[in-house]
Amino acid sequence: MTWFDAPLLAIETSCDETSCAVLQETKVLSNVVSSQAELHRKWGGVVPEAAARAHVEAILPAMIEAIDQAGLTKEAIRAVAVTSRPGLVGALSVGVTAAKAFAFAKKLPFIGINHLEGHLLSVFLEDVPSFPHLTLMVSGGHSELVWVEGFGRYEVIGQTIDDAAGEAFDKSARVLGLGYPGGAAIQTAAESGQPGKYRLPVASVKGPFDLSFSGLKTAVLRLSETEADLDVPSAALAVQSAIVEALKGAVSRALEDRHAKALCLVGGVAANLALRQALSGLASQLGLPFFVPTPVYCTDNAAMIGLAGSWRLALGERSDWGLDAESQSEW
Ligand code: KG4
Ligand code: ZN
Secondary structure: OOOOOOOEEEEEOOOOEEEEEEEEOOEEEEEEEEEOHHHHHOOOOOOHHHHHHHHHHHHHHHHHHHHHHOOOOHHHOOEEEEEEEOOOHHHHHHHHHHHHHHHHHHOOOEEEEEHHHHHHHHHHHOOOOOOOEEEEEEOOOOEEEEEEEEOOEEEEEEEEOOOOHHHHHHHHHHHOOOOOOHHHHHHHHHOOOOOOOOOOOOOOOOOOOOEOOHHHHHHHHHHHHHOOOOOHHHHHHHHHHHHHHHHHHHHHHHHHHOOOOOEEEEOHHHHOHHHHHHHHHHHHHHOOOEEOOOHHHHOOOHHHHHHHHHHHHHOOOOOOOOOOOOOOOOO
């Protein structure tokens, strides 16, 4: 595998984290993440217009800090990688514009990266899983089972037919009054929950590797309306268990169907301890190596965008000045 062998600056602004990183090949020299969670908390979710504005304020300080923390000067940066799709267009545009401006001023090559490819390759920041492997990618906007044959060779073999796993965490947290961002809040509340006190259903779907989480929110809503004295930690534990069981079931069926050399778990929801433990247990039962990034590389970060950029730039791929933010994108 060849990597871009000079320092590159990576930028990620697809949702509510402004993140900048400096990488040399696959080595992360710095990874600065400025979260907007506090800003969006009062609305109970990400407000796209507010997110874009906050990125505008945070992007330059984050770029400067990332270069500083890497122990470099702007002059040492030799390329720029930026998330250009999919995500909130206003938010993405801030990163894309900053990347273009930096590349234009310094006459550097730059490349737009698919956010999902960033998550998918995030395991390579710390490990080198063998191919082919199965990756469960679970974030706020996506829940997919991806068969990874190699870099750039991805096949989505299963996905959610409605809500993403992270969305299920976030919506359930809102119903339970646990606030935003919901996933981490549910995990914390669940720690003091009583196992088995409540049971929540997760619908099974036609495709053996597909998922559906929209019914879960309705079930949580019904539970909160019918239980006069709702035990919130136990309800949080029931939500977490239902989501983890559904994900583990789909992964297990996919691993029966295909001979993977490893199992990987990526995306914001991969920060969830119960999910990490469940998939790690499944992999060890099957004698498979299991890889999951440290939590800071699970949630949105520029380091993973830098890694995807490092690989694509080394292949000679470049974006041109016409690069634009796109809200939707296939692989
Ligand atoms: O990958 P990510 O940072 O952003 C997207 O690309 O969507 O994922 C964000 C999602 C949110 O839904 C958040 O609630 C969830 O990841 N999340 C968690 C945890 N930390 C973040 N879900 C469950 N447990 C966690 N500890
Ligand atoms: Zn993400």
